[in-house]
Amino acid sequence: MYIDCHTHLDFFEDNIDKAIEDINNNEILTLANSMDIESYIRNKEYSRKSKFIKACFGIHPWKAAEYTGDLQELISYIEESEIIGEIGLDYLWVEDKKNFEPQRKVFNFILEESIKRSKVVSIHTKDAEEEIYEALKKHNYSKAIIHWYSGDISTLEKFIALGCYFTVSVDIGYSEKTYEVLSKIPIDKLLIETDGPTALEWVNGRYGYPSEIKRVYEKVAEFKNIHIKELMVTIEENFQRLFSEGI
Numbered sequence: 001m002y003i004d005c006h007t008h009l010d011f012f013e014d015n016i017d018k019a020i021e022d023i024n025n026n027e028i029l030t031l032a033n034s035m036d037i038e039s040y041i042r043n044k045e046y047s048r049k050s051k052f053i054k055a056c057f058g059i060h061p062w063k064a065a066e067y068t069g070d071l072q073e074l075i076s077y078i079e080e081s082e083i084i085g086e087i088g089l090d091y092l093w094v095e096d097k098k099n100f101e102p103q104r105k106v107f108n109f110i111l112e113e114s115i116k117r118s119k120v121v122s123i124h125t126k127d128a129e130e131e132i133y134e135a136l137k138k139h140n141y142s143k144a145i146i147h148w149y150s151g152d153i154s155t156l157e158k159f160i161a162l163g164c165y166f167t168v169s170v171d172i173g174y175s176e177k178t179y180e181v182l183s184k185i186p187i188d189k190l191l192i193e194t195d196g197p198t199a200l201e202w203v204n205g206r207y208g209y210p211s212e213i214k215r216v217y218e219k220v221a222e223f224k225n226i227h228i229k230e231l232m233v234t235i236e237e238n239f240q241r242l243f244s245e246g247i
């Protein structure tokens, strides 16, 4: 079975039915990451339409400054959601520095509450790699999917030593950096993702339906010089093992 370890189904908007059909036809186990509460509610609706979709609760760093509610109100969502995502920090694409402190507040709160409950967390680390590494290291926590890593190799090595998991995304075949990162990730920590329809558009201008995951698998298998079936088994094993980390 293919596993898409990080995507955004609510970004499909009017094309959502086509996207869900694509997931069902290709039997892609899909982690539907959320941007905020509203997005999580939508992802839960989609998860009712397909046994392959898991809705994940999170507040994305781009949305963190907009969250004005009490942080305690997030606990019931954290408890309910089997996997937490997308959370993180972004000091690259978020230009307004006033938003950095609210980002830290929301991220650290959700991370700490998730760690208490031993949840798998999916983390966005743009230009905040060291800070996120320190936050995980403080708890020696490795039930983390470091999503689409693109930072320094020296920090990547620290995340690897901590025992984290990593996704490779749709820029494979287009980015030298992705091959460099892929060559460092231990094969037993590797996961694969598509990051929604707009990620591929950002890479090559094409709209990315969920079955784009097949091309990512093919490219990874080609690079690792293994059969695609072998890669599928490895990714499935990695995904299962992620939930038993630290237990």
Ligand SMILES: [Zn+2]
Pocket: 006, 007, 008, 033, 086, 195
């Ligand atoms: Zn994402």
